[in-house]
Amino acid sequence: MPVALLALAVAAFGIGTTEFVMMGLLPEVADDLGTSVPTAGHLVSAYAIGVVIGAPLLTAAGVRVPRRRMLVALMALFTVGNLASALAPGFGTLLAGRVLAGLPHGAFFGVGAVVAAQLVAPERRARAVATMFLGLTVANIVGVPAGTALGQQLGWRATFLVVTAIGLLAMLALYALVPRLPLARGGGLGGEVRALADRQVLLGLLTAVFGFAGVFAVYSYLAKMTTELTGLSATAVTGVLALFGIGMTLGALAAGPLTDRALRPTLYGSLAALAALLLVFRYTVHSTVPALVTVTLIGAVGFMTTTPLQMLVMNNARSAPTLASASNHSAFNLANAGGAWLGGAAIAAGWGWDSPMLVGAVLAAVGLVLALLGGALDRDGSRLSRVVARSRRTTERSDISVG
Structure with a gap:
């Protein structure tokens, strides 16, 4: 498998961690920000709303952007969203940070799946896409439990700072390992x-x-x-x-x-x-x-x-x-x-x-x-x-x- 798939998997690991780790950190967030756990649960929904909105809009906006540049830009937005979450002074700003972190999720996996399929022979396209998704599944085995434990010991902000670092690492890996690929001839946004x-x-x-x-x-x-x-x-x-x-x-x-x-x-x-x-x-x-x-x-x-x-x-x-x-x-x-x-x-x-x-x-x-x-x-x-x-x-x- 091409080494570029590793960069996609690292990014998927970071995305999967930040998506699901909030479920384990709701008590710590609620206690720190002076709200109830059910109210803090809106932070999970906020991320999902970001994904649903961002997937079509960001993909449409970047339809003419070269694939590697688009992947790096989406991961940069993801990183900024997690940094904003880590530094959020109150519940409202944390809610906004979660929406921001979720915006590039769907667009990244959409573009990433197309890139993964382009990197291999036609008969191995599904295996390439599944390799990228492995990062998402490994996040549920390693990233989410580790992030939950870290947040319980050092505070929930520490977890999102670590995810921010993973985002920066993924940006570097994407830029260094993903080759320049031609855009599909599909008539642009139309x-x-x-x-x-x-x-x-x-x-x-x-x-x-x-x-x-x-x-x-x-x-x-x-x-x-x-x-x-x-x-x-x-x-x-x-x-x-x-x-x-x-x-x-x-x-x-x-x-x-x-x-x-x-x-x-x-x-x-x-x-x-x-x-x-x-x-x-x-x-x-x-x-x-x-x-x-x-x-x-x-x-x-x-x-x-x-x-x-x-x-x-x-x-x-x-x-x-x-x-x-x-x-x-x-x-x-x-x-x-x-x-x-x-x-x-x-x-x-x-x-x-x-x-x-x-x-x-x-x-x-x-x-x-x-x-x-x-x-x-x-x-x-x-x-x-x-x-x-x-x-x-x-x-x-x-x-x-x-x-």
């Missing part, structure tokens, strides 16, 4: 918007919203589930989250070669397995070992959906893939927010701490139906293309015979 409006691209984005929402309907409440239903101590929650991160990494490693070999079957299989495992978790959550095994498997199959979904929208927006690729990360963050909201609504309705598992299974099943619909349209389109091609060849032969 071509990118037309590619985004493709029926299969929109179906892929909807599949990401529903399918990945199934993961976050459960992941958002995993800590409480394992203490209330499994009977684990609060100190064991970090280990449970690390197991989920290990599962994510295993899923990312498997998704690359599987997607290169068979994109749609990989997507169908991972969504079907996700729906099934979320249902199984409702029963295994009551026993420690089965619960931990199921958590790891949910992390694996949940994250195994990301690479085929990313490649799906890029392939269907082939002439101008950057905006579609970035919008996929807006879809993932909508899934994050929507899944967490629906899972929380089920709990608030009095359905119990195991109710998000049913919600997640339904969402994953809807994602699978949308994916199957996209596959059926693909097959219909391919058959129509073959019919048209045969008709054209027949007409040409008839013209030659008449001539």
